[in-house]
Amino acid sequence: xxxxxxxxxxxxxxxxxxxxxxxxxxxxxxxxxxxxxxxxxxxxxxxxxxxxxxxxxxxxxxxxxxxxxxxxxxxxxxxxxxxxxxxxxxxxxxxxxxxxxxxxxxxxxxxxxxxxxxxxxxxxxxxxxxxxxxxxxxxxxxxxxxxxxxxxxxxxxxxxxxxxxxxxxxxxxxxxxxxxxxxxxxxxxxxxxxxxxxxxxxxxxxxxxxxxxxxxxxxxxxxxxxxxxxxxxxxxxxxxxxxxxxxxxxxxxxxxxxxxxxx
Amino acid sequence: xxxxxxxxxxxxxxxxxxxxxxxxxxxxxxxxxxxxxxxxxxxxxxxxxxxxxxxxxxxxxxxxxxxxxxxxxxxxxxxxxxxxxxxxxxxxxxxxxxxxxxxxxxxxxxxxxxxxxxxxxxxxxxxxxxxxxxxxxxxxxxxxxxxxxxxxxxxxxxxxxxxxxxxxxxxxxxxxxxxxxxxxxxxxxxxxxxxxxxxxxxxxxxxxxxxxxxxxxxxxxxxxxxxxxxxxxxxxxxxxxxxxxxxxxxxxxxxxxxxxxxxxxxxxxxxxxxxxxxxxxxxxxxxxxxxxxxxxxxxxxxxxxxxxxxxxxxxxxxxxxxxxxxxxxxxxxxxxxxxxxxxxxxxxxxxxxxxxxxxxxxxxxxxxxxxxxxxxxx
Ligand SMILES: Nc1ncnc2c1ncn2[C@@H]1O[C@H](COP(=O)(O)OP(=O)(O)OP(=O)(O)O)[C@@H](O)[C@H]1O
Ligand SMILES: [Mg+2]
Numbered sequence: 013x014x015x016x017x018x019x020x021x022x023x024x025x026x027x028x029x030x031x032x033x034x035x036x037x038x039x040x041x042x043x044x045x046x047x048x049x050x051x052x053x054x055x056x057x058x059x060x061x062x063x064x065x066x067x068x069x070x071x072x073x074x075x076x077x078x079x080x081x082x083x084x085x086x087x088x089x090x091x092x093x094x095x096x097x098x099x100x101x102x103x104x105x106x107x108x109x110x111x112x113x114x115x116x117x118x119x120x121x122x123x124x125x126x127x128x129x130x131x132x133x134x135x136x137x138x139x140x141x142x143x144x145x146x147x148x149x150x151x152x153x154x155x156x157x158x159x160x161x162x163x164x165x166x167x168x169x170x171x172x173x174x175x176x177x178x179x180x181x182x183x184x185x186x187x188x189x190x191x192x193x194x195x196x197x198x199x200x201x202x203x204x205x206x207x208x209x210x211x212x213x214x215x216x217x218x219x220x221x222x223x224x225x226x227x228x229x230x231x232x233x234x235x236x237x238x239x240x241x242x243x244x245x246x247x248x249x250x251x252x253x254x255x256x257x258x259x260x261x262x263x264x265x266x267x268x269x270x271x272x273x274x275x
Numbered sequence: 276x277x278x279x280x281x282x283x284x285x286x287x288x289x290x291x292x293x294x295x296x297x298x299x300x301x302x303x304x305x306x307x308x309x310x311x312x313x314x315x316x317x318x319x320x321x322x323x324x325x326x327x328x329x330x331x332x333x334x335x336x337x338x339x340x341x342x343x344x345x346x347x348x349x350x351x352x353x354x355x356x357x358x359x360x361x362x363x364x365x366x367x368x369x370x371x372x373x374x375x376x377x378x379x380x381x382x383x384x385x386x387x388x389x390x391x392x393x394x395x396x397x398x399x400x401x402x403x404x405x406x407x408x409x410x411x412x413x414x415x416x417x418x419x420x421x422x423x424x425x426x427x428x429x430x431x432x433x434x435x436x437x438x439x440x441x442x443x444x445x446x447x448x449x450x451x452x453x454x455x456x457x458x459x460x461x462x463x464x465x466x467x468x469x470x471x472x473x474x475x476x477x478x479x480x481x482x483x484x485x486x487x488x489x490x491x492x493x494x495x496x497x498x499x500x501x502x503x504x505x506x507x508x509x510x511x512x513x514x515x516x517x518x519x520x521x522x523x524x525x526x527x528x529x530x531x532x533x534x535x536x537x538x539x540x541x542x543x544x545x546x547x548x549x550x551x552x553x554x555x556x557x558x559x560x561x562x563x564x565x566x567x568x569x570x571x572x573x574x575x576x577x578x579x580x581x582x583x584x585x586x587x588x589x590x591x592x593x594x595x596x597x598x599x600x601x602x603x604x605x606x607x608x609x610x611x612x613x614x615x616x617x618x619x620x621x622x623x624x625x626x627x628x629x630x631x632x633x634x635x636x637x638x639x640x641x642x643x644x645x646x647x648x649x650x651x652x653x
Contacts, residue, residue, distance in 0.1 A: 172362070174358055174360060174362040175362055177329045177349075177358075177362065178358060178362035178363075180328075180329070180348065180349040181327055181328075181329070181349045181350070181354070181355065181356045182350075182375050182379055182424070182428065183379030184379055185348070185350060188379075193364055193366075196366045197365065197366055
C-alpha cells in the first residue's frame with residue numbers, strides 16, 4: 013500500500029515535470045502574442061490562433077515545413093522497405109550470428125553522429141546531393157533503420173509462424189502467406205515502426221543542419237532563425253516540433269516498450 | 276493416384292544433436308487411412324511436416340502420386356493439413372478460415388465456395404458459428420475449424436496431426452466415425468497422427484507405431500494388436516497394455532542358457548512361471564528355446580481369472596478390482612509381476628484373494644527378454 017502510494021506520487025511528479033513545460037508551451041503557442049510578455053502568466057489564457065498563424069506565415073517556414081514532411085515521408089518509406097524485411101529475418105530465421113547482428117544494430121545508435129558531420133557533408137557534395145531532401149532523407153534512414161528493424165522484429169515475432177505455414181499449405185507462396193496472414197496481423201505494429209521513423213526524421217536537427225544550406229528542413233530552419241526571432245515565433249516552432257511527436261509516442265508506446273522484451 | 280512413398284527420410288535438429296526422424300520408410304496406398312501412433316516426442320509431427328513440405332528432410336525422398344515432392348514448396352503438393360495447434364487465422368472469421376484454401380486455389384466461384392464451406396462446417400457441427408472470429412471460440416471449436424478448413428479443399432492427401440485431441444469424448448466418438456466415412460467416400464489418402472491408441476485401432480486401414488524417430492511396426496491395426504513385434508509395441512498399444520510374464524521354457528529354474536537337448540517333455544514344451552512350478556503349455560515352435568528364459572506376452576482379455584487351482588493356470592493375488600462398465604479390470608500380482616486382466620463386468624474379489632490366471636494358449640506371444648523382439652521360431 014505504502015509502496016503503491018509512493019510509486020504513484022513519483023509517477024505523478026515525473027509526469028508533471030514533463031507535462032508542465034509542455035502546457036506552458038501550448039498556451040504560449042495558442043494565445044495572443046502580447047500575452048507571452050505578460051507576467052505573471054495567466055494559467056488559463058484566452059486562446060487564439062494568432063501566434064501560430066504568425067509563425068506559419070513567416071518567410072521560409074511553409075517551404076521548410078513542406079520539406080520536413082517530404083523528408084519524413086521518404087525516410088519512413090525507405091526505412092520500412094529496408095527494415096521490415098530485416099526484422100522479418102530476425103523474427104523467423106535462426107541464423108549464425110543472429111544475436112551479434114542484433115547487438116550491432118543497437119550499437120550503431122551509440123555512435124556519435126557529430127563525428128560524422130564533415131565526412132557526411134563531403135559525401136553529399138561529392139554525390140551532388142548536398143542541400144537536397146534526398147541527402148537528408150538518406151541520413152535519416154540510416155538513423156531510424158535500427159529502430160525500425162528492432163520494432164518490426166518484435167512485432168513479427170508476436171505473429172505465430174504456424175499461421176504462415178498453414179497459409180503455405182493452403183496454397184500461398186511465402187510472400188503471399190506474409191501478405192495475407194502475417195501482414196494483417198502485424199500491421200498496427202509495423203505502422204507504429206514507420207510512424208516512429210517519420211517522427212524521428214521530422215524532429216531531427218543535426219544531420220539536417222549539416223546537410224542543407226539554402227533548403228533546410230523545419231528544425232534546421234528554426235535552429236538558424238532562433239537567435240534573431242521573437243518569443244512567439246519560438247513558442248509556435250517548439251510546439252509544432254514537439255507535440256505531434258509526443259502524442260504519437262503515447263499511442264504507439266506498447267510497441268516500443270515491446271522491443272526490450274522480444275527475444 | 277495419390278499414394279505416398281517415403282524412402283529413408285531423416286531429420287535432425289540443432290545441428291544434428293537431436294534426431295527427430297531417423298531413416299523412415301513408409302508407403303501409404305491411394306485412398307488409405309493410415310494412422311501414425313507413438314509416444315510424445317517420437318517424431319510424428321516432424322514426419323508429417325516433412326510430407327507437407329514445412330520442414331526439409333536432411334536425407335531421403337518423398338513421393339506423392341507419381342511426383343517426387345521432396346523439395347517442392349507446400350502449395351505445390353496438393354495436400355491439406357490439420358495442425359496440432361490448429362493454426363486458425365485469428366484475423367478471419369470461421370467462414371473465411373474454412374474458405375481460405377478454396378479461395379487460394381481460385382478455381383471455384385463465390386457461390387460454390389459458400390456451398391463447400393457450409394458443407395464442411397456442417398460436417399464438424401460449426402454451422403451456427405460461421406460469422407465468429409477464432410478468439411470467440413473454445414479450443415475444441417477452433418480445432419473443428421482447422422478440420423473443416425482442411426476438408427473443404429478436398430485434397431488428394433490429408434495430413435492430420437491429432438485433429439480430435441481437444442474434443443470431449445462424445446464429440447470425438449462421433450467425429451471419428453464421420454471422418455472415417457467421409458474420407459473413404461472421397462477416396463482421400465490420409466495420414467492421421469495420434470497418441471490415442473483406441474483412435475488408432477478404430478480408424479486405421481493400416482497403422483504404424485513409431486519410437487524415437489523410427490517406425491518399429493507397420494500393418495493392419497488388428498494384426499499389430501494381435502502380434503506386437505516387440506515388447507514396446509505390445510506395451511504401448513492396447514488398454515490395458517500387454518502383460519509380460521517372465522517364464523522359463525520347461526522349467527529351467529536357474530537363469531542363463533541350458534543345453535538345447537535338456538529334455539523338453541515329449542508331450543510338448545511348457546512355460547514355467549516362478550519356482551512353484553505353475554506352468555501353461557507353449558507351442559511346439561518354442562521347443563528350440565528349451566531351457567531359456569523368455570517373456571510371455573499376454574493381453575488382458577486373453578486370460579481367465581479362476582478361483583481355484585487348475586491345469587495351465589498361474590497363481591497370483593488380487594491387488595485391485597476396477598469396474599469399467601463393459602468389463603472389469605483386475606490387477607493381480609503373480610510372482611514379481613503385476614498382471615492386468617479384463618474379465619466379466621460383475622466380477623468382484625477382495626484384495627489379497629488367491630486367484631489363478633489361465634492364458635488362452637494360442638493367444639500367447641513370446642519375446643526375447645534382452646532385445647524385446649518377438650520370437651516366432653528358433
Ligand atoms: N524445431 C525444432 N528444434 C529442435 N528440436 C525439435 C524441433 N521440432 C521437434 N524437435 C524435437 O524432435 C523430436 C520429435 O518432435 P515431434 O514434434 O515430431 O514429436 P511428436 O511425436 O509430434 O510429439 P507429440 O506427440 O508430443 O506431438 C522431439 O524430441 C522434439 O524435441
Ligand atoms: Mg506432435
